[in-house]
Amino acid sequence: MADRDMAWFCAYTPVELIRAAGFRPVRRFGDPHGLEAADTYLHPALCPYVRACLAQALDQAPPHHAMFVNCCDGMRRLHDAWKALFPESFAFLMDLPRRTDERGREALGREFARLLGALEEFAGRRVTPDDLLRACREERELQLAYRRTVEGLWGAARVAAAQAAQEDRAPAVEAADHVSTGVPVLLSGNLLNPRGLLSILERAGARVVWADLCNGDRPFTAEAPVTGADRPRILRELAARYLERHPCARMADGERRYRLLVERARECGALGVIYASLKFCDSYLYDFPRLRERLRREEIPVLRLESDYADGHAGQLLTRVEAFLEMIAG
């Protein structure tokens, strides 16, 4: 890990603040096949993404600067283990409100200010409003570049491009890598391995036209530019921008989330929804019954799958997905 790299894990991480303070934000996706390496420090019945990220860090040379969001128990445990294992590195845990209204925006703006203060202290320099606005513009450019890159790309290739953008590297899209035919479906969930479950869906004949994932299209859905004249206003606008995105199931505004999913499914011509989430994620387990009811009322068929992040159990999943696709394609 380079000296100025700052690892991050949750899609609500304000990467603009990390950039403005002179660091390079790099989202970590861990090693989906090596999570056992984290078992000494994290319980095996914990989010496999979290365990994969710790396993990857254990294998990397210091420093291990990292920024955490207090969005679930798994992330809190990752932060605790990280602080204990890498005490020489920067580690900050930011609170994330569940509500996305005015009070939510104010609370998130305050958290951004707290984070920025900690980054300034660690970097030993003051961040000016110009630094912040420049970082916001750069991040917006990257987001727009992602949208241009994924035009006409589906499924695993689209999610791989989203991951590359979050890892701060140029997406390498191989033409052979992407699927342009198949039964159109919308995929919704937390975070999935593009080389695991997504490739299984494609082998079964699905064309994922929208990836409502936190390592897929969701982080690229905010529109508002940040133009504030002073630091408090910039941070408030930035907070509003993060809360304007298509919400993750961990947020309180489920109704907005369901409405946006239904609209998106119709817009993309999806014939059904595949709802897939990583094991042990309570937010997505609680979310599913309500979403299923909403989709039932809209007459949109849905299939629920679970992922262990590595997704070695392909045969069993293939059969279920093939049967679902056959049913919705009529």
Ligand code: SF4
């Ligand atoms: S699923 Fe939601 S809360 Fe969890 S890491 Fe992704 S954006 Fe953050």
